[in-house]
Amino acid sequence: MKRTLWRRVGLVVAGLVLVVVVVAAVGLSDVDVPETSRFDADLGAIRALAVSTGAPLPTGLRSQHVGRASGVPQALVVAGSGFGEVAFDFNAYQVVYADARTVLVDFVSDEETQQAQFPGSEFDAAAYSRVQEALRRADATVVTHEHFDHCAGIAHSAYLDEVASKVHLTDEQLRSPLAQEAGFTAERRARLAPLQYERLHLLRPGVVLIKAPGHTPGTQLVYVRLVDGRELLLVGDVAWRQDNIRLPRMHPRLTNWLGDEDAQAMAHQLRWLHDLLRTAPELHPVVTHDGAQLQDYQRRGLIQEGLL
Ligand SMILES: [Zn+2]
Structure with missing residues (x-):
């Protein structure tokens, strides 16, 4: 017995x-990155839309580093990359024009929200104040997606009423429960007019938004064409490291599950981005959490450090 x-x-x-x-x-x-992408985005159409008004194009792209979370397991960021750890950098980006107008792309988190999500992470309060002042001056503000580390600083801004008419969160971003988690309560959402568009949207001369749901329902890419012909593509969190695009390789299924991601959609986006490295080498993908890539771009003069 x-x-x-x-x-x-x-x-x-x-x-x-x-x-x-x-x-x-x-x-x-x-999830395998497929050989052929079904991501519905035509670079020719994006480029044409960017210059379609004939208005002066931006003169530069600037960045502001505000925080860093260390100790993220590498294996959750790029599948099969081993047992090391990587850091996630938190940056805000600013498109600048010759007449001093600016467009902010991606906004960092306020300190309280960041510490709740990444306890003990680095946060530069002075840099955060500069980003808040840049928000007040910005002609327009958009985010690649509705995760806290890209928009909580808007939700918790003391200037939300002042800047509301210039903050263009998309309908999908505002309706996502992730926006609520980032601090966009019903009362705060009601102050913003949702941006609605299909596939592509010309935000300002040289700045085109590209719908790319997958990482989150409200994810979009932001294409920037500068007056000197250089091109940048802010990819949000479609990739966390440039290796996700370069190899190309997804983060693992565990990350897909934890993040409630549409892995298939992301795999097709990664294939599209990977192919662009070869077919459009003059277009530079900007992977916001990859500090090494940002340093490289700054060294090469593609992105300037510090906001106007
Ligand atoms: Zn992020």
Whole structure:
């Protein structure tokens, strides 16, 4: 009798261990990036739309580093990349024009929200104040998506009423529960007019928004064409490292599950971005959380540090 009981316990334990091993193995594997992209975006149409008004194009793209979260397991960022750790940098970007008008792209989080999500992470309060002042001066503000580290600083801004008419969150972003988590309560959302568009939208001369749901329902890419012909593409969190695009390789299924992502949609977007490295080498993808890439772009004069 006793022996039968122990045998049953042993079988149950072995079964549970097997389930854990299988879930871990599947969770750490990644959805394949397909050979051909079905992501519906035509670079020719994007480029044409960017210059369609004939108005002066932006003169530069600037960035402001505000925070950093260290100790993120590398294996959750680029599938199969080993057991190291990586840091996530938090930056705001600013498109600038010759007449001193500006467009902000992506906004960092306020300190309280960031610390709640990444306890003990670095936060530069003085830099955050500069981003808030840039928000007040901006002609327009958009975000790549509705995660807290890209928009909570708007939701919690002391200047929300003052800037509301110039903050253009999309309908999808505002309707997403993630916006609520980032601090956009019903009362705050009611102060903003949702931006509605299909596929492409010319925000300002040289700045085109490209719908790219997948990482979140409200994800969009932001294409920027400068007056000197250089092109940048802010990809939000479609990629967390330039390696996601370069290899191309997704983060693992576990990250897809935790983030409630549409992995197939993201895989097609990564293929599109990867192919552009070859077919449009003059177009530079900007991977916002990849500090090494930003330093490289700053060295090459593609992005200037500090907001106007
Ligand atoms: Zn992010």
